Amino acid sequence: MILLRLAIGSLTARRFTVGLTVFAIALSVALFLGVEKVRTGARASFADTISGTDLIVGARTGGVQLLLYSVFRIGNATNNVGWEAYSEIAARPEVDWIVPLSLGDSHRGFRVMGTTESYFKHYRYRGDRSLAFAAGSGLNDLFDTVIGADVARELGYSVGDPIVVSHGLASFTEHDDKPFRIAGILEKTGTPVDRTVIVSLEAISAIHVDWTGGGQSADRVSADMVRAMDLTPETVTAAMIGTTSRLKVFALQRAINDYPREPLMAIIPGLALQELWEIVGVAETALVGVSVMVVVTALLGMAAMIFAGLNERRREMAIFRAMGARPGTILLMLVLEAMLIAAAGALLGMVLLTLGMVIAQPMVDAAFGLYLPLDAPGQRELTVFGAVVLAGGLVGLMPALRAYRMSLADGMTVRN
């Protein structure tokens, strides 16, 4: 115990250089753990976004692309699914439920999605959670909208407010002849739903009824007139399907992929996510590799600091030797010192990361829709702590071996 106390005393006596070294290690550990947090947070966030859906159907494209635009509202569909094909699939015996999705319009940067009441019934996130209303209720009128929590918060909307949908994703053309009314606001989910404006499928048809090609035609159809028209859509962007039995998923997927009159595609969300991780994995590995190198660099800096101090500490070593300490004890003390510095750095790093997350968490959530949970240190933190302390001891072995040789040569005489 006295050796540990002396090591701590020696470190505090050199608090400035030691403090800087500890801080460098702390930053590197915070970076590493931060990268890990974002990486696993992103994965969990993606995986949490879709659950309970067996298949997603869309026009034939890449599996990852279909997943990204239908569920995560990232990117755009290149083609749509015809209403006839959609209806045929919906009528198949394997289909328990089907939710159509119609994308393409926006409202002040938030995507507008046309769907049916079944969306609120069947969409599941984070395990088995359903969407819930924070205020108002579902789509009752043709021009009702339900908005996500972030849409409401960022634009300051409340139930009853009017809202105008823009044509396309980045355009200045507004569907201002057919204004909507906010009927409901959803609870926060931590998924892209928070950033979505939901309208009925018929409403999507209604606002485009007098549009041809890229513009609105001269003979306009008013909001009142459109209510009397048949608003069955010609196409949908994608559809989410729940099967009657898990065993039927593959048969249904094959049937959709082989659909004769239109090039369609059905994906299993979990498998498409897996495919996505394989693509993203390379970048992730690179990021983790870089942050590991930063930790190694900080530890090497520590070794350099200990090296630089050795000459001034020859007298100290001579005293230890005179008291009967073996050269091996001096080696051990220097390794202990390195491990203490590394341990202090790792602990401080975790504190820094926690503080950083408390500050950055809401911003990351708002900017990327990425919810990073602030949980108690777990297995991963323990492993990282152990690895950093161990690596610190190994790196500390270099100056320790030099001190060992010095103390063998000096004995208890002090050379200055």
Add this chain to the structure above:
Amino acid sequence: MGERAAIRLREMEFGWSGPPSFRLSVPDFSVAAGETVFLLGESGSGKSTLLSLICGINRPQQGKVEIAGEDLSGLRAGQRDRFRAENIGVIFQMFNLLPYAGALDNILLPLRFAPERRNRVGDARAEALRLATALGLPRELVEHGPAAALSTGQQQRVAVARALIGQPPLIVADEPTSALDAGAQAAFLALLFEQVRAVGATLLMVSHDARLANRFDRHVQLSEIAKIERGAR
């Protein structure tokens, strides 16, 4: 005095071939148990080498170095370190203490490497404080002050307490007074002698200052007992 010698060097040869080469031979030198011996030698006369041989840091190429009957030349390096920890208290010229540790921890340090000495002490903390008080150190300073806050004289007295704790049979002091002024030197030696006599230890003190010699049982000139050859091969 004692029937068994505290220190006995016979036909001892130690050196290295350099360059520069160095050879120290001691044909026969012994110190009886309980004796206080003053060894007079100029700096650079090989005193440090002789002391490191007596303390078992270095090992002679030939002959014997016996401390309390144990031949150190027959022990391995680790055993010699342990033997030194258990049996020898060492006092340096100056800067005896670890500056970042408290005076108390400095006094307790040798016990860490000497379990038998540790067991002899019993309550180590109480014994350290007793010694410090006997040496005229303020208790408050020993318990709470960092060693760096002590005056040179106080530091040397802490070093004496450290050498004496656990009653090692042999105390080796290398110019312990050279950093003190004349008045403090006399007071320091008086305290040292009092405590060494109280435990009946053997004291070997090396100095270049012959005026300090009169308290000791015996004075020896280094040149009388040892032959040193230096070459520039």
